[in-house]
Each structure stands twice: as structure tokens, then as C-alpha cells.
Amino acid sequence: MSALMYTGQRTGVRVVVAGDRGTGKSTLIAAVATDAFDPNVPPVLPPTRLAADMFPDFVPLTIIDTSSSLENCSKRNEELKRADVVVITYACDQPMTLTRLTTYWLLELRHLEVKVPVILVGCKLDLRNPQEQMSMEQVMSPIMHQFREIQTCIECSASAPVQVPEVFYYASKAVLHPTAPLFDQETQGLQPRCIRALKRIFTLCDRDMDGALNDEELNDFQVKCFNAPLQPEEIVRVKRVVHERKPEGVNDIGLTPKGFYYLHTLFIERERIETTWSVLRKFGYDDDLKLREDILVLPSKRSPDQSMELTNEAVEHLKGIFRINDHDNDGALQPRELDNLFSTAPENPWSEAPYKDAAERTASGNLPLNAFLSEWALMTLLNPKQSLANLIYVGYNGSPASAIHVTRRRSVDRKRQKTERNVFSCFVFGPKNAGKSTLLNSFIGRPFPKSETIPTGERYAVNVVNQIGGNKTLVLREIPEDKVKTYLSDKTFLTACDVAVFVHDSSSEHSWKRSRELLVDVAKQVEQSGYGVPCLLIAAKDDLGAYPMAVRDSLVISHELGIGAPVRVSMKLSTMNDVFYKIVNAAEHPHLSIPETEAMRNRKKYLQLVNRSLMCVSDVLYQITVGAAAAVVGLAAYRVYAARRNASG
Template sequence: MSLVGEEFPEEVPLRAEEITIPADVTPEKVPTHIVDYSESEQSEEVLRQEIIKANVVCVVYDVTQEDTIDKKGSKIPIILVGNKSDLRSGSSMESILPIMNQFSEIETCVECVHALSRIFTISDQDNDRILSDAELNCFQRGRHETTWTILRKFGYDDTLELTDDYIYPPLRVPVGCTTELNHLGYQFLQRLFEKYDEDKDSALSPAELKNLFSVFPYTPWPDSVYSSVPTTEDGYISLRGYLCQWTLSAYLGVHRCLEHFGYLGYPILMEQDSQTEKTMDLEKGQTQRSVFLCKVIGPRGTGKSAFLKAFLGRSLLTDEHCCPTAFSLHTINTVTVSSQEKYLILEEVDVEAEFLKAADAACDVACLMYDVSDPESFNYCASIYKQHYMASGVPCVVVGSKADLPEVKQHHGMSPAEFCYKHRLNAPLRFAATANTQDNTHIYTKLAWAAMYPHLNGSDTNGTSFWLRVTVGVVSAGLLGFAIYRAISRHK
């Protein structure tokens, strides 16, 4: 009756009239004849006769009364449907599983509440808990779609599970390529942020973030997210921090990022097949990329963690206060380079031995950090540079940490400044966790510059010739990026 009348009837008779659903309104294009049965109005013999004629039996039970589940059918496919799910919290599947295991005729059990709740949440674009005519038409395209048509449109299969094709779209990332969100991805994320930022304070509180992730079967972000991205003074995820976290997710784990976009309804709301865009470096000369990875490498106790926190304008003490149990090896923030906003990821590489695996050394720029107050500290940086970076073409920036302490002579064969001069590296930069945040900003900018223009590694970044070469590099990057974009588009 709900199907035919397109609303829930206030008065429900004991038995509904027989109806036929035309073929043109079903996804399978097959006419479906539905016969209702009432135990109070009809006999068991009538029921047996109807079952003999049936191609499939739908056994409807009341999820609030478990004894209504105890029904048996014949050797034809049976679908169990849990009704009145709004009157019960949680699922009734625990009661169903023993019956499904006992009777092989049962093909599936349907409890639509979770799937339909996700569809409602995705479709409620203004987050007012009501579907307007426009929001209904957005996913129905002006037609009165059947429930199963809508479920399949939102990625569900016959068992009400999201299909692999929907949640895990195929994407092969060639060697030498990195993954970033394209402009459509950022537009989608911006709209989601605005939807769930109910108090319009340009930040997501824990409650607002929980609402955003209500369409997930699990919490997609770890607690350490608060120590990885920029937050407000109240410790909430700011818009910049929110976009930073998604950028980090796309860079470090693109397939998991695609899965998350699927749960959020990106393929439906944006009507796009591709949820990411690939960009490429050729010969490490120029790049159209917006996201860069910096490995922060140095002996234990050098101050790498403090360096990562300072990138977010925080200190280890403030982080311990806001999220004492959460720790992350990554921080990400935006850096402005030549009026362009780029994302820079800092990853702390914590190793005690002097040997570093090649995979741990791979990055866009390496930050080799030593403690100016420890005479043995620079030996490690020099060793790592010779092992992994001297002949690799990966730019390196040397940073002397704890610059607020008295500097001692390093026990290496030459001073850090002499080492950098010999290997055509820029002079060591000085970092102090106690310094004002603005005093350290130039270090992160230099790291982003080095990642963007690796071919200028060791150049004097203050000279006129440097800026001339940067200008040429930007023009070349634009031409190269357009050619690569077209090549990738042809092979999508």
C-alpha cells in the first residue's frame, strides 16, 4: 500500500488488494504481481496454494516481536523483511542469523533502515532534516523511483551492501605519479563542510564531525587528526584543517580516500566517475602539483616532533593538553609560495640506527635535522645525505634545531656550513621551538620552494638569476601540465 499510494497509510486493512507493478518502473524490466496474505482472514490451505504459484516468498516480521520470525516456507527463494524498524533501536539480525543458517531457502534478509538513513542524509543537502521537492528530484530526476532503484543508484546491491565497483573504483597509480584531489573534489568537500557547520563558526565541533560521518560504517578519521592539522583555539577542526586532512588522505592512501568519498555520496551528488586527478613529475624539472611530501629526518631527541607541531602553530605542550593520547607522524598545512597556496606534508622519520631504508627516504624534499647543542648529532645527517640524497636529485634542506641553546662544535670532519657548501646545499637554517611561530615560517616556505623547484637545489634563492629561472619554470610547468592532463584524460 505504501508503494502504490506513495505514503504510509494511517489505517491499514488486514489484507491489501492484489497489485501488479508494471515492468517499466522496475530496474529489471519485469512485471511483478504481489499477493498479500492475512492469517486472520485466510486459511493455511489458501496460503499453500499461493506459495505453489509464487516465484518468490517475502516473509515480513515485526522486529519488535521476535516470535513473528518463526515462519517456514517451501523450497523456493525466501526473503525475510524486518518491518517497524523505527520502533526498535539497533538491528534484529542477531535473531535472524540462526534461522537463515537453518533454512537454505532464505536468500537474504532485508533491513533497509541503515541504507535508507544514509541516502536521506546524503540527499538532505541543506541539513534541515527534511527532504524538499528539489532534494527529492535531485536523486529521483523527477520520477517516482522504486525503493530498489534508489538503493541501487546509491551503490547498494541486493544484499543492501555497497558494491565493490561503487566503494572501491579501480585506480592504478603509475610509478612516478602522485595523487591529489581535483577541483571537483575540493568543491564537494567545501559543500559538505558548509552543510555540517551548523553554527557557522568555520569549524567542525566533535558533534558536527560525528554528524558528517554518520553515513560511514566506522569513524574514518583517527583521534590523531587533531594533532595533524590546523585547529581553532577551541581545538575544533577548522576549514583549512579539514581540507588538509582530506589532502593528506588522498596523498597517502588514495584508495581509502576513494572509499570515503563513496560513503559520502560523491559519485551521486557530483555525477563524476573519477574522484581524483593524477599529476606527474617528469625529470623532476617542473610540476603542476599542489601537494608535497617532506621527510623530517634526524637522530632521536633532535626535536623533530616539535618541528612538526610548530608547523601548525602549536607546541608539544599544547598538543599534550588538547589530545594527550593522540600522536601522529604527519602534519599538513598550507604554505604560500609565489602567491600560490600549496599543501606541505611533514612526516617524521624516527630511526635510531644510521641506516635508513630507501622507502623511508623517498620524498619530494628532505629536511635533515641536527641538534646544535649535541656534538654527535650532525654525523647522522651527513651519513643519511651520502647514503640516499647525494646522487638522487631529491632536494635537501639542513636545519639546526634547538637554536635557543648554546651551539657546540660538531664532531664531524667539517662544520654543517662547510658540509652544505661542499655539496652545494643552502646554508643550514636555525629552528627553535621556543621562538615565535612567525620566526620559523621561512623554514617551511624554503622546504616548499625546494620541493617545487628541485632542479634549483642549492641555488641562491635570494639572487636575481634564481627568480628569472623560477619564472621560466612556472611557464614550462603550465605547458607541461596541460599536455599531461590531456594525455591522462584520453586514457581514463
């Protein structure tokens, strides 16, 4: 048993013991709890708790005994679903119970979708017929190959006693130091995510960035992880062992990444997996080989109309990472260079929606610096915790507060008539075939498609827009027409929106009318929510010839709602009329272009009338008060005069 103490987040392990009747479940539990053999234990024991100091990980175990009878099947199944690890017993003197492992118990766990480690335990080892001795490896190897959830197979005897504590040590170890996340039994190699985590750790320890851990760096790694230095002869021995098995694992400087990975493969093969887990947990990883939640600390208290952005410090770090990975110095990352940049993260976060294809690419499919930073801005806006985690994965070692900050409330921005935000979120509304997707494509430099391909669902496009006061990042979010009603039923939906645009096909009467309906629906929601959202109309497909009534009506409704005149664009002719600049400009002036419906205008008129009435009342009261005060002063003066006259008489 290892002397390494568990350093993860678990405070206990729940072990559920199941198996055929008479296989020794209850006797096994009683034996480990009392350190004695009792042949007369009850059929089913109550929950049994083993003290934390019984095993080297210092994590207490709760052992749940179960009945194998049909009438208690439901209760047993509920316990199995709550288990952290399942122990299934068979009797060494009853071969049929061994067969039942594969014909019933393991299949039943899969049927119940119990996805936890399984320990197979042969009890009553002392009662096995000497004539039926068999190789445990030969018997269990095909079973373990078929059921990969099996972590360990062990045989024991409660009466002898033989290997009783070891059963529950292995059960605890399977939970606290799981094998599956680190090692692939099929290939007999490290899992890809484990290699990525170890690569990050290696990179952090390789302080001089020469691609190898020298003796000093190797010793510092040992002290950090295990609080004990390596003696010079131990370092020599480690490098010799690695070199004998993996020659490329050592060079003239020291231990290479391949040698570092092989060392951990060796730990796992020699059943010292807790050593590798200790290293991973020391560097902040959880059981899924992701950074622990307690490391990813972000401001918890923020209003719905606040967002999160990267700080200048984080942006400068990302620029440095970009330059390091741009090996050919062409100002853009090739797909393999981007994959290498994220090779110390669990996976490339931009390989799937909403980040995939959300930023501008070169003709050869590479990612320029502005597009790289735009992707980070998008990730920070949508999922700041994921953004922070990936910042740390790629080498950022500052505090979370120095990487991501919370923007000022939009309601405050409206009052001050300016904003300090650098990233703006724009919701793109419009009916089908209005040109929303083409607008997004144009924003990230994609040519107008020759064939009509209409993407479905929600998507994003992000890019940098050059402004006079400095570059801003604009995020366009396409809102599917069929989801607008559902989205607007959520009163907080528009709080994440800095500006809303409404696209319509300027050649289609139906498209304009539907876009107008969407604008009115959003305007009502803006009024009800109290979060002012600037709005802008976009008349797309200007090359097709405008529908006359749409031109006139759009100007009228723009005037009635108090927003700017429609921006006419043609993506096909690349006539964009500075539309993205105008979108950002609307977002930068959050007190303008907020639509007002007739109901809102009537309400304002009513409030103005009430205010005027109150002012009139105030004036009357003031005059009355002044007159009364004058009368009081006059009365007082008269009394003084009368008193003096009487005194002189």
C-alpha cells in the same frame, strides 16, 4: 518469499550442511535437488547445485554434504571454513541431537573461527512423538540469544514433505540479505552504520533540502529503487502507519528521517530485510555498508613518482559542505559539527591515525577551513580511494575523474625545472630527541611543550604554506629513526617524497653525526633509485647554543653534497627562520638541492671525460671524412679533365 531480485555482487552461495549422524542431512539435500523423497540416499552426497531460478534472487546455490565421522573430521572442517552459510541439522525425533547443537556443533564453529550465518534445521518433523510437542520459540530463543550467529531456526520433513525448499531459501537469504549489518538483535534497532547509510540516501532524495520527503520525492525514491510508482493512496497509507507508531516520523511536509528509519525497521521486523537491502544496493552499498569498489574508480596506471590531488571542483564542493555545517558561522568546525558532516559516511575517517591530530586546531579544539582542506589533501595523498569514497558520502555527485587527478611525474618536473603540484610530501628524518616531533607540532600551531613528551612511531602534520605563486599544502611525515633502514631497503620508498629534511639537535655532537649518516644513506638511495629528491638540513634547538664542530661540519657537508646551508630554528623561541617556506620552495624546484655523493661526482667526471673523448674522436672522423671526400671530388675532376683532353686530341 519476496519478489525482489538480488542486486549485489555475489555470483553464487556455498551452503555447507553439517550435523550428527542420522539427522537427515543427505536426505534433506536430495529432497530439495529432486523434489522427491528417497529413503536410500548415500551416506554423503557429492556437491549439489541448485539452479539460479529456483529462488527469487536468481543466485545459484552449491550445497556441500559432510560426514559426521571422526575420520572425516579434517575434511569437514575445511569445508566449513569455505562456507558462505552453514546449515546444522538435528532430528526432531532424537532430543539428544538438539542438545548437541549447543554442546558441540555451535562451539566447534566458534573454535574453527567460522564467522558466517548459521541456520538450525530440525529434520524428520513427521517422526516427532506427538506427546513431546514443544514450542520452537521457547526452545530456540535462549540458544539464539547465546549464539548470535544463528540467523534462522526452521523444522522440516523430507518425506511429508514440509518446508524443504524453505530451508535453503533462508540459507541463501542469510548470505544475500544478511541481518547483522543492518539490525542489532540485542537492542532491536538499526545498526549505527545502517542509519548513516540511510541518512545519506534520505539526504540525496530530499532534493529541496527541507528535511522531509514530500509525496513527489517519496514516489521518485520508490521508482528509483523498485521501478514502480506509489499510488496516492499507498503514500497516504505509508505515512499513516509511520505516524501511528512513530509520530515524529511524519510532519506537514512528509516523511522525516526518523520516519524513514522506522520504515526500514518495520521491513526488517516483518522479515522483509531484502527490501532494505535493495534500497542500499541501489545506492551503491556493499555487504559491509560501504560503497562498492566498482563505484570508486581511479586511474590504475600511474608511475611511482606520481601522486593524486583533489581537483578545484572537489575543493569547491568541500568549501560548500564546510559552510553548510559551520552552523555558528565562526569559520571553524566544532567536533560535533565535524561529526555531523561525516554522519552520512560509515564513520568519521579522521577519528584515528594518521588523520587524528594531523591538522591545526583553534584554542577551543575546532577545525578551521584551511585545516579542513588540509586533512582532505592528506587523505587524498595517502589513500585516494578512501578520499573519493568520503567525498561521495558527503554529497559529491560528480565523476571520479572530476574529483581527483594524477600529478605529472616528478622526473618530468625535474627536466622542466618546475612542478605543477599543489600538495608536497616531506619526509622528516633525524635521530631521537633531535626535534622532529616538535617541528611537526610547530607546523600545526601547537605550542612548545613545557615538559619533555616524546611521541613514538610515525605521524603526520599537514598545513597550508603561503607562497608567492599561490598557497601550497605541505605534508610532513615523521620517519622514526629505527625504521629508516627498513624503509630504505624498499627501492620505491623515496618515490613518494617531494623533499626530505634532516633534523639534528644543534647542541649535540651525537645528534649531528647521526643526522649526517641518515643524510648520506638517503643520498645513496636517491642515486640508486634514480628519483631525485631535494634535501634540506635543519639545525634545531638553536636556543641551546650550537656545538661548534656541528656548525662547521654541516656547512662543509652541505657544500660537498650541493644542497643549501642548514636552516637554524628554535621551536622554543618560535624562531623558525621561514623553514616551512624554504621546504616548499625546495619542493617547487625539483631539479635543485639534490645531494650528490663523491661516487656520483666521480661518475659524472668519468662520463664527462668519455663524452670529451667521443667528441675528439668525432672531430677526427669528421676531418678524415672531409679529406676523403675532397680527394674523391679531386679524382673525379681529374678524370673529367683527362677525358676532355683525349677527346679534343
